[in-house]
Amino acid sequence: MSGPKRNPDKLNSIGIVVVGICGAVLVYVSIVALQAFYMDDTSDIQTMADYGGQDTAHKSIRAQQLDNLQTYAPKAAPAAPKEGEPAAPQTYTISIDDAIRLVVDSAKKDPSNLVPANGPAVTPTVQPIFGRPKLLAPPTPAPAPGASGSFSRSRARSSENGATSTPPDALTRISTRFSAVASNCWPRRASCTPSS
Numbered sequence: 001m002s003g004p005k006r007n008p009d010k011l012n013s014i015g016i017v018v019v020g021i022c023g024a025v026l027v028y029v030s031i032v033a034l035q036a037f038y039m040d041d042t043s044d045i046q047t048m049a050d051y052g053g054q055d056t057a058h059k060s061i062r063a064q065q066l067d068n069l070q071t072y073a074p075k076a077a078p079a080a081p082k083e084g085e086p087a088a089p090q091t092y093t094i095s096i097d098d099a100i101r102l103v104v105d106s107a108k109k110d111p112s113n114l115v116p117a118n119g120p121a122v123t124p125t126v127q128p129i130f131g132r133p134k135l136l137a138p139p140t141p142a143p144a145p146g147a148s149g150s151f152s153r154s155r156a157r158s159s160e161n162g163a164t165s166t167p168p169d170a171l172t173r174i175s176t177r178f179s180a181v182a183s184n185c186w187p188r189r190a191s192c193t194p195s196s
Helices: 013-051 056-070 096-109 179-184
Strands: none
């Protein structure tokens, strides 16, 4: 080897490490940025593909319900009355806002008659005291002439044709505060009041 002596090459290891780290960080940041852009761009499409159309039934039912609450229309015509009976009145559907106003006005006039089909509520059923409602004692019916014992104490009930029915054992063994009411309801009828 002839010629002047050359200095040995030195590797700049710090520079190589810095450039490598910077390159890795740049690659990582660019991947994250591309994924964020892609996800934002396709999120609506993916949501529609996953859940598309599931809320249409809810929206249509909700719209139909709101429409029913806001419409004014006559209901179906009542059936023809039987001979000797008065004709049933025609009924109509009104907006819920108007119905609320009419109920409030009616309650201001007569609060006992909030449900006109049931008639005025003038018979108390609970004691007018604070706290948990306590039922009033049911009125005792007058005994039928010639009958022995009271109606409320007898377990057997007589029907119109003379047949006797007995409440089941489970009904007579009820140990709640409603047992007296439950025993007076046997045999089953529309109301739980004893009839003479």
